[in-house]
Amino acid sequence: MIEAFFFGPSNQQVFAIYHPPAGGSGQVLTVICPPLFWEYMRTQLALRELAISLAERGQHVLRLDYRGTGDSFGDLGEVAISDWVEDIARAVREGRDLSGSSVVRLLGVRAGALLACRSAGASSDVQRLVLWDPVLDGAGYLQVLRRIQVAMLEHNLFLSRAERREAMHEYAGHRLSERMFEEFRLLDASAYSSVPKSKLHVVSTSPEAGFPVAGVPQDLTRFACNWENVSNLMMPKLVLERLSACLIMS
Amino acid sequence: MPDYVLTEEPLQFGEGGRLFGILTLPSMPPRNAQKLPVFVYLSAGLLHRVGPYRLHVCLARELAQMGFSSLRVDLAGRGDSPQRPGLTNGQSVAADFEEILGVLESRLGRLPLVLAGLCAGANAAISLTLQEPRVIGMVLLDPICFPDDGFRARTTVMKYTNPAEYIAWLKRGEYVAWLKRRFKALTRGEKQEDDDSADAVTFQDLPTREQLRAAFESIRGREGWVLSVFTRAALRHYNQAGQLARVLAVDGHQQFCTELFWPQAEHTFMLELHRRRLIEEIKTWAGNYIRP
Secondary structure, eight states: OOEEEEESSTTSOEEEEEEOOTTSOOSEEEEEEOOOHHHHHHHHHHHHHHHHHHHHTTOEEEEEEOTTSTTSSSOGGGOOHHHHHHHHHHHHHHHHHHHOOOEEEEEEETHHHHHHHHHHTTOTTEEEEEEESOOOOHHHHHHHHHHHHHHHHHHOTTOOHHHHHHHTTOBTTBOOOHHHHHHHHHOOTHHHHTSOGGGEEEEESSTTOOOSSTTOOEEEOOOOOOTTOOSOOOOOHHHHHHHHHHHHOO | OBOSSEEEEEEEESGGGOEEEEEEEESSOOTTTTTSOEEEEOOOTTOOTTOGGGHHHHHHHHHHHTTOOEEEEEOTTSTTSOOOTTOOHHHHHHHHHHHHHHHHHHHHOSOOEEEEEETHHHHHHHHHHHHOTTEEEEEEESOOOOOOTTHHHHHHHHHHHOHHHHHHHHHTTHHHHHHHHHHHHHHHTOOOOOTTOOOOOOSSOOOOHHHHHHHHHHHHHTTOEEEEEEEGGGGGTOOSTTHHHHHHOOTTHHHHEEEEEETTSOTTOOSHHHHHHHHHHHHHHHGGGTOO
Protein backbone atom coordinates (compact mmCIF):
# COMPACT_ATOMS: atom_id res chain seq x y z
CA MET A 1 0.00 0.00 0.00
CA ILE A 2 1.41 3.38 -0.96
CA GLU A 3 1.87 6.22 1.52
CA ALA A 4 1.30 9.76 0.29
CA PHE A 5 2.43 12.79 2.24
CA PHE A 6 3.67 16.37 2.13
CA PHE A 7 7.05 17.30 3.57
CA GLY A 8 9.24 20.36 3.97
CA PRO A 9 8.66 23.81 5.48
CA SER A 10 5.02 24.81 5.79
CA ASN A 11 5.02 27.32 2.94
CA GLN A 12 7.10 25.18 0.56
CA GLN A 13 5.68 21.71 0.95
CA VAL A 14 6.52 18.98 -1.49
CA PHE A 15 4.19 16.11 -2.30
CA ALA A 16 5.57 12.60 -2.40
CA ILE A 17 4.37 9.03 -2.66
CA TYR A 18 6.28 6.27 -0.95
CA HIS A 19 6.09 2.69 -2.23
CA PRO A 20 7.31 0.27 0.44
CA PRO A 21 9.15 -2.84 -0.71
CA ALA A 22 7.25 -6.08 -1.09
CA GLY A 23 7.96 -8.22 1.93
CA GLY A 24 8.65 -5.19 4.08
CA SER A 25 12.42 -5.04 4.11
CA GLY A 26 14.66 -3.61 1.43
CA GLN A 27 18.17 -2.23 1.36
CA VAL A 28 17.86 0.22 -1.49
CA LEU A 29 15.88 3.44 -1.83
CA THR A 30 15.16 4.75 -5.32
CA VAL A 31 13.97 8.34 -5.64
CA ILE A 32 12.24 9.11 -8.93
CA CYS A 33 12.92 12.62 -10.23
CA PRO A 34 10.21 13.22 -12.85
CA PRO A 35 10.49 15.33 -15.98
CA LEU A 36 8.94 18.79 -16.22
CA PHE A 37 5.91 20.46 -17.79
CA TRP A 38 4.02 18.37 -20.37
CA GLU A 39 6.54 15.53 -20.02
CA TYR A 40 5.51 15.17 -16.39
CA MET A 41 1.89 14.52 -17.45
CA ARG A 42 2.90 12.13 -20.22
CA THR A 43 5.05 9.97 -17.96
CA GLN A 44 3.07 9.98 -14.71
CA LEU A 45 1.42 6.63 -15.35
CA ALA A 46 4.64 5.04 -16.62
CA LEU A 47 6.69 6.21 -13.62
CA ARG A 48 4.04 4.89 -11.26
CA GLU A 49 4.28 1.50 -13.01
CA LEU A 50 8.03 1.60 -12.64
CA ALA A 51 7.75 2.45 -8.92
CA ILE A 52 5.39 -0.49 -8.38
CA SER A 53 7.70 -2.81 -10.26
CA LEU A 54 10.75 -1.71 -8.24
CA ALA A 55 8.84 -2.08 -4.96
CA GLU A 56 7.74 -5.58 -6.00
CA ARG A 57 11.39 -6.38 -6.52
CA GLY A 58 12.29 -5.28 -3.02
CA GLN A 59 13.14 -1.59 -3.27
CA HIS A 60 11.85 1.36 -1.32
CA VAL A 61 10.67 3.92 -3.87
CA LEU A 62 9.82 7.58 -3.46
CA ARG A 63 8.15 9.63 -6.20
CA LEU A 64 8.07 13.38 -5.76
CA ASP A 65 6.49 16.41 -7.40
CA TYR A 66 8.80 19.44 -7.43
CA ARG A 67 7.44 22.63 -5.90
CA GLY A 68 5.08 24.45 -8.25
CA THR A 69 4.34 21.18 -10.10
CA GLY A 70 1.89 18.32 -9.64
CA ASP A 71 0.35 18.14 -6.18
CA SER A 72 3.15 20.09 -4.47
CA PHE A 73 2.59 23.58 -3.22
CA GLY A 74 3.72 26.76 -4.92
CA ASP A 75 3.16 28.23 -8.34
CA LEU A 76 5.46 27.63 -11.25
CA GLY A 77 6.02 31.37 -11.55
CA GLU A 78 7.44 31.49 -8.02
CA VAL A 79 9.96 28.67 -8.16
CA ALA A 80 13.19 27.97 -10.00
CA ILE A 81 15.77 25.28 -10.63
CA SER A 82 17.53 25.76 -7.29
CA ASP A 83 14.26 25.03 -5.47
CA TRP A 84 13.82 21.82 -7.39
CA VAL A 85 17.40 20.74 -6.74
CA GLU A 86 16.73 21.35 -3.05
CA ASP A 87 13.47 19.37 -3.28
CA ILE A 88 15.39 16.33 -4.51
CA ALA A 89 17.91 16.59 -1.67
CA ARG A 90 15.06 16.86 0.83
CA ALA A 91 13.26 13.91 -0.77
CA VAL A 92 16.40 11.80 -0.40
CA ARG A 93 16.61 12.71 3.30
CA GLU A 94 12.90 12.07 3.77
CA GLY A 95 13.10 8.74 1.96
CA ARG A 96 16.09 7.63 4.02
CA ASP A 97 14.30 8.49 7.26
CA LEU A 98 11.19 6.70 6.13
CA SER A 99 12.87 3.57 4.81
CA GLY A 100 15.92 3.34 7.02
CA SER A 101 17.83 2.62 3.83
CA SER A 102 21.41 3.80 3.41
CA VAL A 103 21.78 2.94 -0.28
CA VAL A 104 20.16 5.62 -2.44
CA ARG A 105 19.68 5.56 -6.18
CA LEU A 106 18.13 8.30 -8.29
CA LEU A 107 16.23 8.01 -11.51
CA GLY A 108 16.22 11.27 -13.48
CA VAL A 109 13.90 11.61 -16.44
CA ARG A 110 14.62 14.24 -19.14
CA ALA A 111 15.22 17.56 -17.34
CA GLY A 112 14.81 15.59 -14.11
CA ALA A 113 18.17 14.01 -15.02
CA LEU A 114 19.87 17.42 -14.92
CA LEU A 115 18.20 18.22 -11.61
CA ALA A 116 19.08 14.85 -10.08
CA CYS A 117 22.74 15.20 -11.08
CA ARG A 118 22.91 18.79 -9.87
CA SER A 119 21.42 17.69 -6.57
CA ALA A 120 23.60 14.62 -6.11
CA GLY A 121 26.80 16.18 -7.41
CA ALA A 122 29.79 14.61 -5.78
CA SER A 123 27.82 13.74 -2.65
CA SER A 124 28.50 10.28 -1.31
CA ASP A 125 24.83 9.91 -0.33
CA VAL A 126 23.79 8.70 -3.77
CA GLN A 127 25.18 5.43 -5.03
CA ARG A 128 23.84 5.45 -8.61
CA LEU A 129 22.02 7.75 -11.02
CA VAL A 130 20.06 6.27 -13.90
CA LEU A 131 19.09 8.85 -16.52
CA TRP A 132 16.28 8.32 -19.02
CA ASP A 133 16.71 10.40 -22.18
CA PRO A 134 18.56 13.11 -20.27
CA VAL A 135 18.17 16.71 -21.45
CA LEU A 136 21.67 17.87 -22.34
CA ASP A 137 21.47 21.37 -20.88
CA GLY A 138 19.00 23.98 -19.67
CA ALA A 139 19.51 26.46 -22.51
CA GLY A 140 18.73 23.81 -25.13
CA TYR A 141 15.68 22.77 -23.17
CA LEU A 142 14.39 26.33 -23.12
CA GLN A 143 14.66 26.30 -26.91
CA VAL A 144 12.55 23.15 -27.03
CA LEU A 145 9.93 24.82 -24.81
CA ARG A 146 9.93 27.85 -27.10
CA ARG A 147 9.61 25.64 -30.21
CA ILE A 148 6.61 23.88 -28.72
CA GLN A 149 4.98 27.21 -27.91
CA VAL A 150 5.52 28.53 -31.43
CA ALA A 151 4.12 25.36 -32.97
CA MET A 152 1.12 25.55 -30.66
CA LEU A 153 0.41 29.12 -31.72
CA GLU A 154 0.95 28.40 -35.41
CA HIS A 155 -1.63 25.64 -35.34
CA ASN A 156 -4.21 27.69 -33.49
CA LEU A 157 -6.04 29.80 -36.06
CA PHE A 158 -8.61 31.11 -33.61
CA LEU A 159 -6.30 33.12 -31.38
CA SER A 160 -6.77 36.87 -31.47
CA ARG A 161 -3.74 39.09 -32.01
CA ALA A 162 -3.80 40.14 -28.37
CA GLU A 163 -3.88 36.53 -27.20
CA ARG A 164 -1.11 35.59 -29.58
CA ARG A 165 1.01 38.45 -28.26
CA GLU A 166 0.34 37.46 -24.67
CA ALA A 167 0.97 33.78 -25.34
CA MET A 168 4.38 34.56 -26.82
CA HIS A 169 5.54 35.15 -23.24
CA GLU A 170 4.79 31.56 -22.39
CA TYR A 171 7.04 28.52 -22.77
CA ALA A 172 5.16 25.31 -23.68
CA GLY A 173 2.09 26.76 -22.02
CA HIS A 174 3.76 28.14 -18.90
CA ARG A 175 4.88 31.54 -17.69
CA LEU A 176 8.33 31.22 -16.18
CA SER A 177 10.01 33.64 -13.81
CA GLU A 178 13.17 35.56 -14.69
CA ARG A 179 14.94 33.58 -12.00
CA MET A 180 13.85 30.36 -13.69
CA PHE A 181 15.29 31.52 -17.04
CA GLU A 182 18.58 32.49 -15.49
CA GLU A 183 18.91 29.23 -13.64
CA PHE A 184 17.90 27.18 -16.68
CA ARG A 185 20.64 28.89 -18.69
CA LEU A 186 23.18 28.09 -15.99
CA LEU A 187 22.18 24.45 -15.96
CA ASP A 188 24.82 23.03 -18.29
CA ALA A 189 26.65 19.79 -18.81
CA SER A 190 28.71 20.44 -15.68
CA ALA A 191 25.72 19.03 -13.77
CA TYR A 192 26.61 15.66 -15.31
CA SER A 193 30.38 15.98 -15.12
CA SER A 194 30.19 16.82 -11.42
CA VAL A 195 28.98 13.28 -10.75
CA PRO A 196 31.59 10.50 -10.77
CA LYS A 197 31.23 8.62 -14.06
CA SER A 198 31.05 5.31 -12.29
CA LYS A 199 27.72 6.32 -10.75
CA LEU A 200 26.02 7.28 -14.01
CA HIS A 201 24.02 5.09 -16.36
CA VAL A 202 22.09 6.45 -19.33
CA VAL A 203 19.07 4.82 -20.98
CA SER A 204 18.26 6.41 -24.34
CA THR A 205 15.37 5.75 -26.69
CA SER A 206 17.02 7.18 -29.78
CA PRO A 207 20.36 6.30 -31.38
CA GLU A 208 20.92 10.01 -32.11
CA ALA A 209 20.80 10.90 -28.42
CA GLY A 210 24.15 12.04 -27.14
CA PHE A 211 25.50 12.47 -23.64
CA PRO A 212 28.02 15.17 -22.78
CA VAL A 213 30.23 13.00 -20.59
CA ALA A 214 32.34 10.40 -22.36
CA GLY A 215 32.74 6.93 -20.93
CA VAL A 216 29.32 6.68 -19.29
CA PRO A 217 27.47 3.41 -20.01
CA GLN A 218 24.58 4.13 -22.37
CA ASP A 219 21.85 1.62 -23.23
CA LEU A 220 19.69 2.05 -26.27
CA THR A 221 16.08 0.89 -25.93
CA ARG A 222 14.25 1.99 -29.02
CA PHE A 223 10.92 3.64 -28.37
CA ALA A 224 9.31 6.50 -30.24
CA CYS A 225 9.04 8.78 -27.20
CA ASN A 226 8.82 11.88 -29.40
CA TRP A 227 9.31 14.17 -26.43
CA GLU A 228 8.02 17.21 -28.31
CA ASN A 229 4.58 15.65 -28.61
CA VAL A 230 2.57 17.41 -25.94
CA SER A 231 -0.51 15.25 -25.72
CA ASN A 232 -0.13 11.47 -25.67
CA LEU A 233 0.50 9.58 -22.45
CA MET A 234 3.23 7.00 -22.80
CA MET A 235 3.71 3.51 -21.46
CA PRO A 236 7.05 2.35 -22.90
CA LYS A 237 7.21 -1.13 -21.39
CA LEU A 238 10.66 -2.01 -22.76
CA VAL A 239 12.16 1.25 -21.52
CA LEU A 240 10.63 0.69 -18.09
CA GLU A 241 12.05 -2.83 -17.98
CA ARG A 242 15.48 -1.51 -18.87
CA LEU A 243 15.30 1.26 -16.26
CA SER A 244 14.15 -1.23 -13.68
CA ALA A 245 17.06 -3.54 -14.50
CA CYS A 246 19.55 -0.66 -14.19
CA LEU A 247 18.12 0.39 -10.84
CA ILE A 248 17.94 -3.14 -9.45
CA MET A 249 21.38 -4.45 -10.40
CA SER A 250 23.79 -4.48 -7.49
CA MET B 1 -0.47 20.08 4.85
CA PRO B 2 -0.99 23.48 6.43
CA ASP B 3 -1.17 26.71 4.48
CA TYR B 4 -2.39 30.18 5.29
CA VAL B 5 -5.81 29.62 3.72
CA LEU B 6 -6.11 25.92 3.06
CA THR B 7 -5.04 22.45 4.05
CA GLU B 8 -4.59 19.42 1.82
CA GLU B 9 -4.88 15.82 2.85
CA PRO B 10 -4.03 12.78 0.72
CA LEU B 11 -6.78 10.18 1.02
CA GLN B 12 -6.77 6.48 0.29
CA PHE B 13 -10.30 5.26 0.52
CA GLY B 14 -12.86 2.75 -0.65
CA GLU B 15 -12.55 -0.99 -0.50
CA GLY B 16 -8.98 -1.81 0.56
CA GLY B 17 -8.00 1.84 0.15
CA ARG B 18 -7.90 1.35 -3.61
CA LEU B 19 -8.88 4.88 -4.57
CA PHE B 20 -6.55 7.83 -4.21
CA GLY B 21 -7.40 11.48 -4.00
CA ILE B 22 -6.47 14.74 -2.35
CA LEU B 23 -8.93 16.65 -0.22
CA THR B 24 -8.52 20.43 -0.14
CA LEU B 25 -10.13 22.24 2.76
CA PRO B 26 -10.29 25.95 3.53
CA SER B 27 -8.39 26.63 6.77
CA MET B 28 -11.11 28.96 7.93
CA PRO B 29 -14.43 27.43 6.84
CA PRO B 30 -16.97 30.12 6.03
CA ARG B 31 -20.07 30.55 8.19
CA ASN B 32 -22.26 28.83 5.61
CA ALA B 33 -19.81 25.93 5.15
CA GLN B 34 -22.58 23.42 5.84
CA LYS B 35 -24.44 24.62 2.77
CA LEU B 36 -21.59 25.05 0.31
CA PRO B 37 -21.15 22.20 -2.15
CA VAL B 38 -17.92 20.22 -2.35
CA PHE B 39 -16.23 20.23 -5.75
CA VAL B 40 -15.21 16.81 -7.07
CA TYR B 41 -12.81 16.76 -10.02
CA LEU B 42 -13.20 13.63 -12.12
CA SER B 43 -10.27 12.29 -14.14
CA ALA B 44 -9.80 13.78 -17.59
CA GLY B 45 -9.29 10.72 -19.75
CA LEU B 46 -6.23 8.91 -18.49
CA LEU B 47 -4.67 11.97 -16.84
CA HIS B 48 -4.21 11.76 -13.10
CA ARG B 49 -5.86 13.88 -10.40
CA VAL B 50 -3.64 16.92 -11.04
CA GLY B 51 -5.62 17.52 -14.24
CA PRO B 52 -4.38 18.89 -17.53
CA TYR B 53 -1.58 21.37 -16.91
CA ARG B 54 -2.38 21.23 -13.17
CA LEU B 55 -5.84 22.68 -13.69
CA HIS B 56 -7.49 20.69 -10.87
CA VAL B 57 -4.80 21.65 -8.36
CA CYS B 58 -5.04 25.37 -9.12
CA LEU B 59 -8.84 25.29 -9.12
CA ALA B 60 -9.05 23.42 -5.82
CA ARG B 61 -6.71 25.89 -4.14
CA GLU B 62 -8.34 29.00 -5.55
CA LEU B 63 -11.82 27.75 -4.66
CA ALA B 64 -10.60 27.00 -1.12
CA GLN B 65 -9.89 30.70 -0.79
CA MET B 66 -13.60 31.26 -1.46
CA GLY B 67 -14.52 28.68 1.20
CA PHE B 68 -15.11 25.61 -0.99
CA SER B 69 -13.72 22.17 -0.25
CA SER B 70 -12.60 19.97 -3.13
CA LEU B 71 -11.62 16.41 -3.83
CA ARG B 72 -9.43 15.70 -6.83
CA VAL B 73 -9.55 12.01 -7.40
CA ASP B 74 -7.91 9.32 -9.49
CA LEU B 75 -10.75 7.21 -10.83
CA ALA B 76 -9.85 3.51 -11.03
CA GLY B 77 -7.22 2.86 -13.68
CA ARG B 78 -5.90 6.42 -13.61
CA GLY B 79 -3.09 7.96 -11.57
CA ASP B 80 -2.58 6.10 -8.30
CA SER B 81 -5.85 4.16 -8.26
CA PRO B 82 -5.57 0.65 -9.69
CA GLN B 83 -8.08 -0.64 -12.22
CA ARG B 84 -11.20 -2.56 -11.25
CA PRO B 85 -10.80 -5.76 -13.25
CA GLY B 86 -13.81 -7.16 -15.01
CA LEU B 87 -15.89 -3.98 -14.94
CA THR B 88 -16.87 -1.78 -17.85
CA ASN B 89 -15.81 1.85 -17.66
CA GLY B 90 -19.35 2.89 -16.68
CA GLN B 91 -19.58 0.29 -13.92
CA SER B 92 -16.14 1.20 -12.65
CA VAL B 93 -16.91 4.94 -12.52
CA ALA B 94 -20.21 4.24 -10.73
CA ALA B 95 -18.43 2.07 -8.16
CA ASP B 96 -15.78 4.76 -7.69
CA PHE B 97 -18.46 7.37 -7.15
CA GLU B 98 -20.12 5.32 -4.40
CA GLU B 99 -16.79 5.28 -2.59
CA ILE B 100 -16.24 9.00 -3.22
CA LEU B 101 -19.64 9.73 -1.64
CA GLY B 102 -18.72 7.53 1.30
CA VAL B 103 -15.40 9.19 2.04
CA LEU B 104 -16.78 12.70 1.65
CA GLU B 105 -19.67 11.93 3.97
CA SER B 106 -17.36 10.47 6.59
CA ARG B 107 -14.96 13.42 6.40
CA LEU B 108 -17.32 16.36 5.85
CA GLY B 109 -20.87 15.16 6.46
CA ARG B 110 -23.63 14.87 3.89
CA LEU B 111 -22.94 17.90 1.72
CA PRO B 112 -24.14 18.77 -1.77
CA LEU B 113 -21.68 18.28 -4.62
CA VAL B 114 -20.48 19.94 -7.79
CA LEU B 115 -18.97 17.55 -10.32
CA ALA B 116 -16.30 18.95 -12.60
CA GLY B 117 -14.45 17.33 -15.44
CA LEU B 118 -12.90 17.66 -18.85
CA CYS B 119 -13.99 15.47 -21.76
CA ALA B 120 -14.40 11.95 -20.30
CA GLY B 121 -14.59 13.59 -16.87
CA ALA B 122 -17.40 15.86 -18.05
CA ASN B 123 -19.30 12.97 -19.57
CA ALA B 124 -18.89 10.96 -16.37
CA ALA B 125 -20.22 13.97 -14.42
CA ILE B 126 -23.36 13.97 -16.60
CA SER B 127 -24.02 10.28 -15.97
CA LEU B 128 -23.34 10.53 -12.22
CA THR B 129 -25.59 13.58 -11.85
CA LEU B 130 -28.49 11.43 -13.00
CA GLN B 131 -27.73 8.85 -10.31
CA GLU B 132 -27.08 11.07 -7.30
CA PRO B 133 -29.49 13.69 -5.99
CA ARG B 134 -26.74 15.35 -3.96
CA VAL B 135 -25.21 16.74 -7.15
CA ILE B 136 -26.32 20.34 -7.50
CA GLY B 137 -23.84 21.59 -10.04
CA MET B 138 -21.70 20.59 -13.01
CA VAL B 139 -18.63 22.18 -14.55
CA LEU B 140 -18.42 20.58 -17.99
CA LEU B 141 -15.33 21.20 -20.09
CA ASP B 142 -15.77 19.87 -23.62
CA PRO B 143 -18.67 17.56 -22.78
CA ILE B 144 -20.69 15.73 -25.39
CA CYS B 145 -23.04 17.86 -27.49
CA PHE B 146 -25.27 17.10 -30.45
CA PRO B 147 -25.64 18.95 -33.75
CA ASP B 148 -28.54 21.35 -34.12
CA ASP B 149 -30.20 22.34 -37.42
CA GLY B 150 -27.55 24.80 -38.51
CA PHE B 151 -24.52 22.79 -37.43
CA ARG B 152 -23.46 21.41 -40.82
CA ALA B 153 -23.95 24.71 -42.61
CA ARG B 154 -21.87 26.54 -39.99
CA THR B 155 -19.13 23.91 -40.23
CA THR B 156 -18.94 24.40 -43.99
CA VAL B 157 -18.86 28.17 -43.69
CA MET B 158 -16.15 28.03 -41.02
CA LYS B 159 -14.12 25.62 -43.09
CA TYR B 160 -14.08 27.66 -46.27
CA THR B 161 -14.21 31.25 -45.09
CA ASN B 162 -11.34 31.48 -42.66
CA PRO B 163 -8.43 33.07 -44.57
CA ALA B 164 -6.04 32.27 -41.72
CA GLU B 165 -6.66 28.61 -42.39
CA TYR B 166 -5.56 28.94 -46.03
CA ILE B 167 -2.50 30.95 -45.06
CA ALA B 168 -1.44 28.43 -42.44
CA TRP B 169 -2.13 25.60 -44.89
CA LEU B 170 0.09 27.17 -47.52
CA LYS B 171 2.78 28.01 -44.97
CA ARG B 172 2.92 24.45 -43.76
CA GLY B 173 3.26 23.19 -47.33
CA GLU B 174 0.36 20.83 -46.76
CA TYR B 175 -1.10 21.70 -50.12
CA VAL B 176 1.45 19.48 -51.90
CA ALA B 177 0.44 16.47 -49.84
CA TRP B 178 -3.21 17.40 -50.32
CA LEU B 179 -2.82 17.66 -54.11
CA LYS B 180 -1.11 14.25 -54.15
CA ARG B 181 -3.91 12.72 -52.12
CA ARG B 182 -6.55 14.27 -54.36
CA PHE B 183 -4.76 13.10 -57.50
CA LYS B 184 -4.52 9.53 -56.17
CA ALA B 185 -8.14 9.55 -55.10
CA LEU B 186 -9.28 10.85 -58.50
CA THR B 187 -7.23 8.37 -60.50
CA ARG B 188 -8.49 5.47 -58.38
CA GLY B 189 -12.02 6.79 -58.20
CA GLU B 190 -11.88 6.90 -54.38
CA LYS B 191 -14.21 8.96 -52.29
CA GLN B 192 -12.67 11.72 -50.20
CA GLU B 193 -12.40 10.90 -46.51
CA ASP B 194 -14.93 12.53 -44.27
CA ASP B 195 -12.95 15.02 -42.17
CA ASP B 196 -15.74 15.23 -39.63
CA SER B 197 -15.68 11.60 -38.63
CA ALA B 198 -15.12 11.19 -34.91
CA ASP B 199 -12.24 9.22 -33.44
CA ALA B 200 -13.07 6.06 -31.59
CA VAL B 201 -13.32 6.76 -27.89
CA THR B 202 -12.91 3.67 -25.78
CA PHE B 203 -12.22 4.95 -22.28
CA GLN B 204 -15.44 6.79 -21.74
CA ASP B 205 -19.17 6.30 -22.04
CA LEU B 206 -20.89 8.99 -24.02
CA PRO B 207 -24.26 10.05 -22.59
CA THR B 208 -27.21 10.04 -24.97
CA ARG B 209 -29.09 13.21 -25.80
CA GLU B 210 -31.86 12.12 -23.43
CA GLN B 211 -29.40 11.51 -20.61
CA LEU B 212 -27.78 14.88 -21.20
CA ARG B 213 -31.14 16.62 -21.08
CA ALA B 214 -32.18 14.65 -18.00
CA ALA B 215 -28.96 15.64 -16.20
CA PHE B 216 -29.59 19.31 -16.91
CA GLU B 217 -33.21 18.97 -15.81
CA SER B 218 -32.05 17.30 -12.62
CA ILE B 219 -29.78 20.22 -11.82
CA ARG B 220 -32.62 22.65 -12.50
CA GLY B 221 -34.89 20.64 -10.22
CA ARG B 222 -32.25 20.76 -7.48
CA GLU B 223 -31.92 24.54 -7.91
CA GLY B 224 -28.30 24.24 -8.96
CA TRP B 225 -26.17 25.60 -11.80
CA VAL B 226 -24.25 24.31 -14.80
CA LEU B 227 -21.21 25.78 -16.49
CA SER B 228 -20.29 24.36 -19.91
CA VAL B 229 -17.18 25.39 -21.84
CA PHE B 230 -16.50 24.23 -25.38
CA THR B 231 -13.04 24.56 -26.92
CA ARG B 232 -11.93 24.11 -30.50
CA ALA B 233 -11.61 20.38 -29.84
CA ALA B 234 -15.40 20.31 -29.71
CA LEU B 235 -15.78 21.68 -33.25
CA ARG B 236 -16.73 18.26 -34.55
CA HIS B 237 -19.97 18.45 -32.64
CA TYR B 238 -20.29 22.02 -31.39
CA ASN B 239 -19.62 25.24 -33.27
CA GLN B 240 -21.75 28.07 -31.94
CA ALA B 241 -22.44 29.61 -28.56
CA GLY B 242 -25.95 28.64 -27.53
CA GLN B 243 -25.97 25.35 -29.47
CA LEU B 244 -26.20 23.26 -26.31
CA ALA B 245 -29.18 25.28 -25.08
CA ARG B 246 -30.94 24.81 -28.43
CA VAL B 247 -30.23 21.09 -28.54
CA LEU B 248 -31.44 20.48 -25.00
CA ALA B 249 -34.41 22.84 -25.06
CA VAL B 250 -34.62 22.70 -21.29
CA ASP B 251 -37.03 25.22 -19.78
CA GLY B 252 -35.30 28.13 -18.08
CA HIS B 253 -31.90 27.13 -19.46
CA GLN B 254 -30.52 30.66 -19.24
CA GLN B 255 -31.46 30.99 -15.58
CA PHE B 256 -29.21 28.15 -14.41
CA CYS B 257 -26.78 27.48 -17.25
CA THR B 258 -23.72 29.34 -18.47
CA GLU B 259 -22.51 28.20 -21.87
CA LEU B 260 -19.19 29.42 -23.24
CA PHE B 261 -17.67 28.81 -26.66
CA TRP B 262 -13.90 29.29 -26.69
CA PRO B 263 -12.64 28.06 -30.07
CA GLN B 264 -9.35 29.79 -29.34
CA ALA B 265 -8.65 27.44 -26.43
CA GLU B 266 -7.04 24.01 -26.78
CA HIS B 267 -8.83 20.96 -25.41
CA THR B 268 -6.49 20.70 -22.41
CA PHE B 269 -6.17 24.48 -21.94
CA MET B 270 -2.50 24.31 -22.85
CA LEU B 271 -1.97 28.06 -22.74
CA GLU B 272 -1.63 29.58 -19.32
CA LEU B 273 -3.66 32.59 -20.37
CA HIS B 274 -6.61 30.31 -21.14
CA ARG B 275 -6.23 28.35 -17.91
CA ARG B 276 -6.18 31.58 -15.94
CA ARG B 277 -9.32 32.81 -17.73
CA LEU B 278 -11.06 29.50 -17.17
CA ILE B 279 -10.26 29.53 -13.45
CA GLU B 280 -11.65 33.06 -13.17
CA GLU B 281 -14.84 31.99 -15.01
CA ILE B 282 -15.28 29.02 -12.69
CA LYS B 283 -14.70 31.17 -9.60
CA THR B 284 -17.27 33.69 -10.79
CA TRP B 285 -19.71 30.88 -11.54
CA ALA B 286 -19.05 29.27 -8.14
CA GLY B 287 -20.12 32.57 -6.60
CA ASN B 288 -23.70 31.47 -7.39
CA TYR B 289 -23.50 29.13 -4.39
CA ILE B 290 -22.34 31.88 -2.04
CA ARG B 291 -24.75 34.65 -2.97
CA PRO B 292 -27.82 34.75 -0.70
